[in-house]
Amino acid sequence: MKDKNLYNYILGIADNSLILGQRLGELCGHGPNLETDIALTNISLDLFGQTRSYYQYAAKIAGNDKTEDDVAFLRIEREYRNVLLVEQPNTHFGYVIARQFLFDTFHLLLMEKLQNSGDEHLAAIAKKGIKEVSYHHRFSGDWIKRLGDGTDESHEKIQEAIDGLWRYTDELFHVTEDDALVIEAGIGVNVSQLKEEYYKQVSEILTEATLTVPENKYFAKGGKEGVHTEQMGYILAELQYMQRTYPNMNW
């Protein structure tokens, strides 16, 4: 394993938190009610906090006086390694909750394993993050049940969102070439081994919420290799605007 492999591996975890945090941040002041608005932006803040810890570490590995801000703001689209799921838009509240639930379930399983990483930095970030992520998971799981087992309209809308986002779930378990080397070194988590448990847990909650578990044959992937959906460019345009327009700007 070389430093470059580890760097890419870290980004594969951190970029999910950055992009999902950005998506949730878009809802600040636009949540369906005050409590939900606050909850979603709180989750966003937790994710940004975790991202910072990962990026600080990644910047140290990259050397050349790179900073966490360089890593966050000055990469091109193909260099972001987040999964396609987290970049999907806030189409309606059902999509926000479905995306969160499908990601949180994975995120929690990942943090549980990453706590035991052979790399002490990553293990420390995971030990800190897991407490927050389990809280996110409780929030999104509760909403899945509330919407699924709610009114006819809420049931229909959350089912539509689950069906629409299901095609992005398989990518969560994709292992890239960089990942494989980092796993071999006893640092990375082999996400392909989390797949069975993931679908079991997700199906349990969907069933409890009186929802139908989709049965897709085809899944989309590419994000972890830097090939994103059309949504990504718009996110980066907003995310990177200040640093691109006023390079090296500081608070």
Added chain:
Amino acid sequence: MTVDLQPNIDSTLISVLETVSDPEIPVLTVLDMGVIREAIEIDKIVYIKLTPTYSGCPAMDVIGDDLKAAFSKVGKEARVELVLSPAWTTDWMSEAGKQKMEAYGIAPPLEETADKDALLGNAKIVKCTNCKSTNTRLVSQFGSTACKALFQCNECQEPFDYFKCLK
């Protein structure tokens, strides 16, 4: 999980550390919060290890600056390092701190199992900070900052924050 987690703080530095408070909960000092994990003085330089309550807690930068300012007032340079491990837990909050917090209008964290019951809405055990009734209800799992949930009292109608148990 007990002895190792005691912070290593030079007793000579406590009087200065006590002057620095949490910007979000000004009645609590950084020592009450348990976020100072180490504070030692070597050759006139104070080395401080600070741990965040939540990963994204925006108060950390302010606390770091406040610590430097507080020590510069007594002619000392402070160097603050942020540490993540071991992760902060509400157990590190002092008893005095929890009492001050309640008097300030924030219900202090319950024990872990009680906390889960309270946050899942199964048990009425969070005490209203205004009238002390436990006939309260969870309004939102997330409150005004990452570390708090929002409750309301069914008796006196007071809305109040509950500091979530974190373990």
